[in-house]
Amino acid sequence: MDVVWENREAILIGFTHTILLFVIAGIGSLLLGTLLAAMRVGPIGVLRVAAVIYVSLVRNTPLLMILLLFRFGLPKVDIKFSFVDVVIPTTAGDIRLNNIFTACVLGLTVYTAAFVAEAIRSGINAVPLGQAEAARAIGLPFGGVMREVILPQAFRATVPPLASVQIALIKNTTVAGAVGVVEAFNVMRSMTNNYAGSRIEIFIAFAIIFVFLVEIYSFAAHRLERRWRIA
Amino acid sequence: MNNSVLFDTPGPKAAARHRIYTVLAILVLAGILAIAIARLAGNDQFEGRKWEPFVSPVYIEDFLIDGVLETLKMAVAAIILAVIFGVVFGVGKLSEHRALRWPSWAMVEFWRAVPVLLAMVLVFYAWGIDRGDTGAFWSVVIALMLYNGAVLAEVFRAGINAVPKGQVEAAYALGMRKTQVMLQIQLPQAVKIMLPALISQMVVALKDTSLGYAVAAPGLTNVAKLTYNSPANGQNIIPTVLVTAALYIVMNLILTWIATWVQKKFVGEKKIDIAAAAAGKDDATTNPL
Incomplete structure (x- = not known):
């Protein structure tokens, strides 16, 4: 485990990038996904079709293809994201939010949004028909039906599938490492190259941190689900 | 309307x-x-030479034989191994013996939470690197087996738990032994419930074969990489990615379509929530309201 301890600063920076990718892409995909879900259940036919097409295309494309497109493809049409270049110096090393990072965040956002949209839609669909019918029957207008009856229940039903999507996102950030962001996977790969003798220890250290991150998140989601559960 | x-x-x-x-x-x-x-x-992304590879027979052959076929081979090998892995550890998690249950649980929890890429790189550097293309191929397959197997273990467990209790009780009442109940009563009924989930997991495995990119494994992604790196094609990364993505989409839509058909034909409404199983929720069986 000496190798791991000696390189703790590099590992720390790696996981900082991982978490930044996760948080920014997580928020971004939540916004885009909600928009897509709203388009999907709304009354405008064109938007409904557009959302369906988006979701089924993106869901069936490997994440790597999307990241390759954002990372290597878009610069070919002069979309380079080079205006983003933030370097945060820390004692452990620099946290770099540059064009590669931005491209990967956008790619992860676009990819995850499709899954978020499906999760939210399934939440809305999980609210029994009778609820909306009853709300209408007692004379609530559309806004009231949504605000007072449907959305509070849909929101709760959305927590478990949304948590699954975001846990997948934590793991998917590693793909960004394969196209050049210096996050956990990328750090691990260069470490296994440099210290060929202690590959297994390095792998176990990284794997355990990932297991830890995933377990924390899934524990939090589970608590939230419990707390908000109705009846 | x-x-x-x-x-x-x-x-x-x-x-x-x-x-x-x-x-x-x-x-x-x-x-x-x-x-x-x-x-x-x-x-200039519509330039002739950038799109030429996708209409010239040599490249089409590459894409279909070295690309699609290799990818499908990888996915099928991974899913077959994952099913075996899943059955062993899924049943192991349901065992009455702590000595079996606990390691199975640890195995499933661990591989479910570790990103596939990490596992892939480990297997590749530890074993596959001296073995050329076959090494890379099997590194991808083994990594996918571990991850998808862990997810499937949860699916199997949920499937077995979804078999009505009365079935098991009736079997015991008839004097069957534990193994008999599992093999003759629970598993056959569970398989029916989880068939669609199994096929959906194939979509995940198929998509994840593209991660072989990181270890230079054969397959569609590799063919794509060779195509856009070839100078004659004028850095046609956008056309290549679009065409490759389209191929993946078509393969996955076909699989999804099969899954829906199987669901309708054999199962009906009851289904297992793959995403929940992958994320580590215990209640992976969902009944629509």
Whole structure:
């Protein structure tokens, strides 16, 4: 485990990038996904079709293809994201939010949004028909039906599938490492190259941190689900 | 006419408003598409030589034989091994013996939470690196087996638990032994419930074969990489990615379609929530309300 301890600063920076990718892409995909879900259940036919097409295309494309497109493809049409270049110096090393990072965040956002949209839609669909019918029957207008009856229940039903999507996102950030962001996977790969003798220890250290991150998140989601559960 | 309860059937005023929104939406979407096409055209992305590979027989052969076929081989090998892995550890998690249950649980929890890429790189560097293309191929397959197997273990467990209790009790009442109950009563019924989940997991495995990129494994992604790295094609990364993505989409849509068909034919409404199983929720069986 000496190798791991000696390189703790590099590992720390790696996981900082991982978490930044996760948080920014997580928020971004939540916004885009909600928009897509709203388009999907709304009354405008064109938007409904557009959302369906988006979701089924993106869901069936490997994440790597999307990241390759954002990372290597878009610069070919002069979309380079080079205006983003933030370097945060820390004692452990620099946290770099540059064009590669931005491209990967956008790619992860676009990819995850499709899954978020499906999760939210399934939440809305999980609210029994009778609820909306009853709300209408007692004379609530559309806004009231949504605000007072449907959305509070849909929101709760959305927590478990949304948590699954975001846990997948934590793991998917590693793909960004394969196209050049210096996050956990990328750090691990260069470490296994440099210290060929202690590959297994390095792998176990990284794997355990990932297991830890995933377990924390899934524990939090589970608590939230419990707390908000109705009846 | 749609039957959503979320909003009323529009009256004349709302219908008129919806028409305006429809026109606006079409304009916005068409605008986005037009900008994208203008961008691509302005940067010579429609150049003949960039798209030529996808109509020339040599490349098409590469894409179909070295690409699609290899990818499918990888996915099928991974899923077969994952099913075996899943059955062993899924049943192990249900065992009455702590000595079996606990390691199975640890195995499943661990591989479910570790990103596939990490496992892939480990297997590749520890074992596959001296073995050329076969090494890379099996590194991908083994990594996918571990991850998908762990997810499937949860699916199997949920499937076995979804078999009505009365079935098991009846079997015991008839004097069957534990193994008999599992093999003759629980598993056959569980398989039926989890068949669609199994096929959906194949979509995940198929998509994840593309991660072989990181270890230079054969397959569609590798063919794509060779194509856009070849100087003769004028750095045609955008066309290549679009074509490759289209191939993946077609393969996955076919699989999804099979899954839906199987679901309708054999299972009905009951289904297992793959995403929940992958994320580490224990209640992976969902019944629609």
